[in-house]
Amino acid sequence: MAGDSRSSSGSQISLRLREALEACSSSIETKDVIQSDEALAPVTNLLHSIMESCTNDLDEILPGIEGLEVALDEIYRFLSSPDSNQMVVEALSFELPKLVIKFAPLSVKCGEIAGKIIEHLVSVCNPREMLSVLCEALTSPADASGGSGCYSNFVFGLSTVLLRIQRRHVEQVKVVLPVILKVLNVAFSESDEEDKDSLNDLLSAAISIGSSIQEICQKLVCIFLRTIYYFCSCFDIY
Known part of the structure; x- marks a missing residue:
């Protein structure tokens, strides 16, 4: 049951993050603004909320970290997709490194995905x-x-x-x-x-x-x- 619950939670996080990324993309593409806190807010706010779920309560730490792993993986897939708008990727590059450096130490998988995100950003962004x-x-x-x-x-x-x-x-x-x-x-x-x-x-x-x-x-x-x-x-x- 616990495994099913975590799987469901991971799916919900993926869905919420995809929606946040779509909202971010729509805002940036419509307003033609590269660096905008308002445009990036759906993504950054969601990541912060997942981070906050990693509390000192042992019942919450593992699900919170697993949620971050799912979120980071979803972000990496978005960034590396050939369908992603370069302008959106550039906009996210202003904030993502400052966020993922906080997530990287939380688990081996977080660190691995954070590394892939940084590697991709430095290869395609200004x-x-x-x-x-x-x-x-x-x-x-x-x-x-x-x-x-x-x-x-x-x-x-x-x-x-x-x-x-x-x-x-x-x-x-x-x-x-x-x-x-x-x-x-x-x-x-x-x-x-x-x-x-x-x-x-x-x-x-x-x-x-x-x-x-x-x-x-x-x-x-x-x-x-x-x-x-x-x-x-x-x-x-x-």
């Missing part, structure tokens, strides 16, 4: 906007106690958007590095022996930031050398 949103999510005081396990996907996301940004690379690196150092400091200062795997994942993500910076530097050197060669050819200097 990289400059995603860099700002991810940095904001990682430095939010409300998320500082989330544990290192919820950070790595966001740090990997930052390494991806750094490579996607085409201009002002040094400026973006200067924004990202303090955020990464703060995340590492928080994660290691609050970790224990049980967090070893999560810390390893976070270190791998931090190393990926270094690899992205190295690749950016190599590109800048190539651009500089091509410029020098161009001037040399113009003035017959060899």
Whole structure:
């Protein structure tokens, strides 16, 4: 009976979230507004209400977390659907990272789906906007106690958007590095022996930031050398 009840609850959450996403899509497409709290409210309010069901009452924690897993999965399917309007996906990208970073530590499945959501967003949305949103999510005081396990996907996301940004690379690196150092400091200062795997994942993500910076530097050197060669050819200097 308990299993049937949870299955029914999951179906209800999926239905409610689909309706919220449809309302959000309709509002954004009609008003042609990318960033609007009012347009995103149906989705964000529902996610907050599901989050609040994860209380200290043992009878409520598991159903609440399962509800979040269902909700995150529904969101990922919406975002990755070829039928989804890119403008709607862009609008959701302003808020979803700040929400899913709170959900990611609650269960292994929440963390996995949150990672898939972030991976998709950084691959299809404006990289400059995603860099700002991810940095904001990682430095939010409300998320500082989330544990290192919820950070790595966001740090990997930052390494991806750094490579996607085409201009002002040094400026973006200067924004990202303090955020990464703060995340590492928080994660290691609050970790224990049980967090070893999560810390390893976070270190791998931090190393990926270094690899992205190295690749950016190599590109800048190539651009500089091509410029020098161009001037040399113009003035017959060899």
